[in-house]
Amino acid sequence: MVDTRIAPHEILLPVRAGFIALTLIAAFLANLLPWSGAGLWIKPDFVALIVLYWCIEQPRRVGFGAAWLLGLFMDVADGTLFGQHALAYSILAYAGLVLHRRVLGFTGTAQVVHVVVLLLMNDLIVLVIRMLAGADFPGFQYFVGSFVAGALWLPLGALLKLPQQPKSDPYHA
Amino acid sequence: MEHSPPPFFRTGPTPLARLLIFSALSLAFLIADARFHYLVDLRQVAQVIVYPFQRIAAAPIGIAQRIGEFFVTHSSLREDNARLAQENFANAAALSQMKALQAENAQLRQLLDARERLGLAASTAEVLYSARDPFSRKVVVDRGSQHGVEAGQAVVDDRGVIGQVTRAYPWLAEVTLVTDKGHFVPVQNLRNGLRAVLAGTGNDGALELRFIPLNADFQNGDQLVTSGIDGVYPQGVPVAQVSHVERNAAQLFARITCTPLAGVANYNHVLIVQGKRELPRPPVEEPKTPRQRKARKG
Numbered sequence: 001m002v003d004t005r006i007a008p009h010e011i012l013l014p015v016r017a018g019f020i021a022l023t024l025i026a027a028f029l030a031n032l033l034p035w036s037g038a039g040l041w042i043k044p045d046f047v048a049l050i051v052l053y054w055c056i057e058q059p060r061r062v063g064f065g066a067a068w069l070l071g072l073f074m075d076v077a078d079g080t081l082f083g084q085h086a087l088a089y090s091i092l093a094y095a096g097l098v099l100h101r102r103v104l105g106f107t108g109t110a111q112v113v114h115v116v117v118l119l120l121m122n123d124l125i126v127l128v129i130r131m132l133a134g135a136d137f138p139g140f141q142y143f144v145g146s147f148v149a150g151a152l153w154l155p156l157g158a159l160l161k162l163p164q165q166p167k168s169d170p171y172h173a
Numbered sequence: 174m175e176h177s178p179p180p181f182f183r184t185g186p187t188p189l190a191r192l193l194i195f196s197a198l199s200l201a202f203l204i205a206d207a208r209f210h211y212l213v214d215l216r217q218v219a220q221v222i223v224y225p226f227q228r229i230a231a232a233p234i235g236i237a238q239r240i241g242e243f244f245v246t247h248s249s250l251r252e253d254n255a256r257l258a259q260e261n262f263a264n265a266a267a268l269s270q271m272k273a274l275q276a277e278n279a280q281l282r283q284l285l286d287a288r289e290r291l292g293l294a295a296s297t298a299e300v301l302y303s304a305r306d307p308f309s310r311k312v313v314v315d316r317g318s319q320h321g322v323e324a325g326q327a328v329v330d331d332r333g334v335i336g337q338v339t340r341a342y343p344w345l346a347e348v349t350l351v352t353d354k355g356h357f358v359p360v361q362n363l364r365n366g367l368r369a370v371l372a373g374t375g376n377d378g379a380l381e382l383r384f385i386p387l388n389a390d391f392q393n394g395d396q397l398v399t400s401g402i403d404g405v406y407p408q409g410v411p412v413a414q415v416s417h418v419e420r421n422a423a424q425l426f427a428r429i430t431c432t433p434l435a436g437v438a439n440y441n442h443v444l445i446v447q448g449k450r451e452l453p454r455p456p457v458e459e460p461k462t463p464r465q466r467k468a469r470k471g
Contacts, residue, residue: 025226032230034302043305063188064195071199076219077227078306079313079340079347082212083202090195097188133207135308136354136375142307 012164015058019163023050024062028070032077041141044149047074048122051089052115053156055096056103067093081133088125092118108154116150220342227313227345231301295329295444296320301345303438310353310373310437312336316445317344325405327446333411333435334358334399335443346445350437351412352377360412361400365390368400371412371431377438380413382429387420391429407446411435 027050035043047070054062071086078085095118096103103114123146131137186194205211298316316322318341326338328348336350349356354375360382361368367390369382385391395415401408413431420427 082206087199094192
């Protein structure tokens with residue numbers, strides 16, 4: 001009997017470095033969009049999401065360096081404490097690198113559950129740093145973005161794998 | 174040596190080691206920034222790298238506004254025009270009165286041998302976006318140290334005080350809004366000249382007056398203007414209106430909630446007040462201002 005929870009391993013083309021860089025820049029830009037009001041709460045942290053995605057999919061290519069640097073840039077763009085996102089993204093990248101085999105072993109909802117937990121941990125790190133620095137608890141809607149990110153995980157995975165699809169007939173393309 | 178893997182399998186430090194390195198670096202940055210306020214230069218450099226992305230990301234809202242402006246209806250333009258004409262008429266009267274008062278004021282100052290108040294230079298800036306930080310109330314504007322903006326300058330709009338520049342980058346500046354938790358504005362009650370300190374609460378649209386005795390004369394609807402004694406905000410700019418006064422004898426101080434008058438939560442243009450004011454000013458200047466303001470309003 002075939003266990004349907006285990007992901008079938010597809011054979012895909014290797015990812016181009018340029019494509020990875022492009023998605024990271026796009027995620028950074030998406031975070032910089034002028035969100036306000038309810039949109040600010042619903043908005044997932046795109047950089048965290050994409051960094052986690054590549055750490056799980058391509059642990060040899062994307063890791064601490066990219067996560068840490070993007071974290072610093074996020075801190076500068078938001079005018080927040082220097083290093084808070086850098087620390088959170090570094091720990092997120094670590095979790096992604098360590099758990100990537102486990103997460104890829106699951107499909108569908110089970111994978112999303114892993115991702116949501118990791119992103120909530122990311123939020124929690126930022127929250128703890130800010131509360132240590134003297135901020136108030138911003139309310140539980142602060143965590144909504146991570147659940148939205150979890151909902152985006154599967155469509156995003158399908159989208160980002162599109163450039164890796166092998167051509168149907170490589171000899172007569 | 175015989176136990177080391179062949180070069181093909183060498184992948185550098187283990188993830189845990191790397192995590193420790195990067196976490197330690199982040200924590201060092203955090204502590205240096207939060208406690209000692211170092212890293213200002215590093216932040217400036219990183220900001221220059223981030224700047225193009227910020228402009229690109231802020232572009233959609235500008236384009237949307239321009240498209241919106243293009244489709245403004247004829248009737249709304251006419252309404253606007255009529256309203257502006259009316260406002261202009263009302264303002265003209267106030268302005269002529271103010272000019273007379275200014276002339277009189279200048280003369281009196283000269284008579285009193287008081288130092289002349291510096292004319293306030295102001296530059297217009299556009300709000301690019303509000304910072305996406307749920308813990309603070311900040312906006313980023315498109316004028317920076319290249320345009321003469323410095324940290325500490327006051328930011329106002331047509332209705333009142335918006336906040337204060339807290340960080341100036343080469344082409345951008347961060348403005349902390351009056352509603353930010355931990356932001357304070359020295360104010361004065363327009364009705365009776367009582368001085369107080371207005372603090373942000375971290376909520377949009379709510380400010381509170383701190384450390385006001387229970388018997389102090391503050392009422393609902395009182396207008397609060399800047400008192401100017403901090404040397405940051407120019408004198409007499411409207412800040413907020415008292416919206417709720419709660420006097421509980423069990424408490425030491427009255428709870429006075431206010432609503433900001435300026436469009437603190439709006440995206441629009443703001444004025445950055447660049448006039449430098451020297452602080453130890455002659456004490457004779459202080460008691461005159463509230464009365465003048467009253468006369469101007471009435």
